[in-house]
Amino acid sequence: MSISMIGIDHNRAPVDIRALFAFTRKNAGEAMEKLKESAGIHGCIILSTCNRLELWASVEDGQEVSLYDCLCRLKGIHESSYKEFFVSREDQEAVEHLLYLTSGLKSQIVGEDQILTQVKDALSLAREHFTTDSVLEVLFRMAVTAGKRIKTEVPFSHGNPSVIHQAIQFLEKQGYSMNGKVCMVIGNGEMGKVAAQTLRESGGDVTVTVRQYRSGVVNIPLGCKRIDYGDRMEYLPQCDIVVSATASPNFTLREELFEDIELNKTIILIDLAVPRDIEPEVGRMEGVTLYDMDSFRTEACSVELSENLEAAGAIVREQMDEFYQWLDGRDVIPRIQEIKEEAVHDLNLRIAKILKNTPMEDTDRDKLVQAVDTAAGKVVNKLIFGLRDSLNQEAFLECVAGLEKIYEE
Numbered sequence: 540m541s542i543s544m545i546g547i548d549h550n551r552a553p554v555d556i557r558a559l560f561a562f563t564r565k566n567a568g569e570a571m572e573k574l575k576e577s578a579g580i581h582g583c584i585i586l587s588t589c590n591r592l593e594l595w596a597s598v599e600d601g602q603e604v605s606l607y608d609c610l611c612r613l614k615g616i617h618e619s620s621y622k623e624f625f626v627s628r629e630d631q632e633a634v635e636h637l638l639y640l641t642s643g644l645k646s647q648i649v650g651e652d653q654i655l656t657q658v659k660d661a662l663s664l665a666r667e668h669f670t671t672d673s674v675l676e677v678l679f680r681m682a683v684t685a686g687k688r689i690k691t692e693v694p695f696s697h698g699n700p701s702v703i704h705q706a707i708q709f710l711e712k713q714g715y716s717m718n719g720k721v722c723m724v725i726g727n728g729e730m731g732k733v734a735a736q737t738l739r740e741s742g743g744d745v746t747v748t749v750r751q752y753r754s755g756v757v758n759i760p761l762g763c764k765r766i767d768y769g770d771r772m773e774y775l776p777q778c779d780i781v782v783s784a785t786a787s788p789n790f791t792l793r794e795e796l797f798e799d800i801e802l803n804k805t806i807i808l809i810d811l812a813v814p815r816d817i818e819p820e821v822g823r824m825e826g827v828t829l830y831d832m833d834s835f836r837t838e839a840c841s842v843e844l845s846e847n848l849e850a851a852g853a854i855v856r857e858q859m860d861e862f863y864q865w866l867d868g869r870d871v872i873p874r875i876q877e878i879k880e881e882a883v884h885d886l887n888l889r890i891a892k893i894l895k896n897t898p899m900e901d902t903d904r905d906k907l908v909q910a911v912d913t914a915a916g917k918v919v920n921k922l923i924f925g926l927r928d929s930l931n932q933e934a935f936l937e938c939v940a941g942l943e944k945i946y947e948e
Contacts (some may be wrong), residue, residue: 540581540599540674544633545606545625548591548645552624554832558814559621560614561589562820564664570613571670579604582672584679586661587731588654589702589813589832595633597674634678634862638855640683642689644848655686677865682939685858689851703734703782705835706809709743715807718742724780725792726785728758730811734782736760746774772796775806782809783816802826818948825881867936874939879919881946885916 547557562570567585571604574583574594579602586593598604607622628636639645641658671679707717724735731747739745739762747759748768759765766774771791775781781876783791792808799910802824810817810831820830892913894904926938 540600541630542595542633542678543604543606543627543629543888544593544595544636545610545627546591546593547625549833551626552816554813556621556624557590557592557877559616560592560610561813562592563788568664568668571665571668573613573668574609577604577609578602581683582665582675583670584661584665584675586658587674588657589811594879595675597647597672602802636856636857637678637682638685642851642855643686644851644855655683656688658686659683665730674866678862681858681862688854692854693847693851702811702832702835703737703809706830709736709835710807712716716742719744720779721746721777722746722780722782723774724779725783725816726812727757727769728784728786730784732760732822734784734811737780739763740778743780772800774885776800776802778806780807780809781805782811784811785816786812787816788814790818791816794819796822830912847941871939874943875923878923878942878946879916882919883912883915885946886911
């Protein structure tokens with residue numbers, strides 16, 4: 540069994556290329572079910588976020604599977620040139636990548652913890668569609684564990700960062716104060732709520748759009764107002780900042796929608812969606828400044844951040860060791876079972892004559908043989924698993940191989 544993944548992210552491709560391979564929650568579930576039916580694939584998980592798309596699979600040893608070709612079939616894409624934007628990883632490289640990723644160490648904003656929730660959600664979705672297997676299940680759970688430990692134990696100085704936090708910091712460095720600014724957030728999903736709450740905490744006067752067709756109680760962040768999504772263009776001229784963060788496959792703001800409105804002041808538009816929420820042509824209009832997900836990258840790495848990264852890396856390496864101990868143990872358990880059966884059989888052959896000549900009822904003799912079998916099996920297990928706990932992994936596997944040779948025919 541091998542672990543394989545293919546991925547595209549904000550470092551390798553612009554937002555428009557990433558959008559071609561993005562999945563909604565519903566589409567991801569359907570795609571995983573189709574992928575699981577492919578020859579050689581035992582389990583699969585799709586991780587689709589604003590910054591990345593990753594396809595994970597546990598693959599039968601010796602089976603040739605092109606995850607890029609699988610992904611293109613799922614998306615109905617026939618253009619091979621996109622392959623240059625993807626990276627493929629297998630086994631240890633893939634495991635290490637997932638652990639670093641889930642810990643926020645490969646995010647556009649280092650240390651952000653939204654990816655931790657996104658990895659958990661990806662695993663949960665795969666469970667719902669019965670597409671994960673024991674290897675991916677344990678790997679993703681351990682990645683989440685590493686992420687939680689780093690979140691708790693490593694004090695990244697920027698607290699609970701997100702792209703909207705970075706956007707606000709970016710604007711403030713240019714002398715743009717959020718205090719008192721009229722803000723509208725289009726979208727009341729997870730990212731929209733984070734954006735609204737962050738703008739509110741930064742001093743903005745925030746209004747959130749809500750769609751009328753939604754049933755039940757719709758919650759918006761404390762201190763924010765609401766308007767119907769259909770009224771967004773009527774309210775827009777009053778705004779200083781508009782943030783759009785929806786999962787809609789269509790533009791929430793199109794160039795044609797601005798034809799009937801008059802902007803009396805400059806306005807900042809921030810598009811936090813993949814695929815895009817705001818038509819790029821809107822950004823060319825007079826008085827409009829448009830930012831997207833790729834606008835807020837930072838390259839500098841402070842001394843404090845470097846120290847935090849080193850501490851986080853130590854946790855990742857520790858979790859990697861634990862995963863491979865589980866994986867190696869999973870593979871060796873059938874071998875240990877065979878050694879135990881051979882050892883018990885060997886003991887039975889050696890004491891058969893003694894038991895045969897021991898005066899007792901046949902039923903008592905059968906019970907004694909069963910008791911000896913059970914005791915012998917426990918002794919063998921104690922010896923072998925005792926070696927496992929006291930030796931390093933390489934030495935333990937050598938011992939197992941040596942015991943196997945003893946009973947080779």
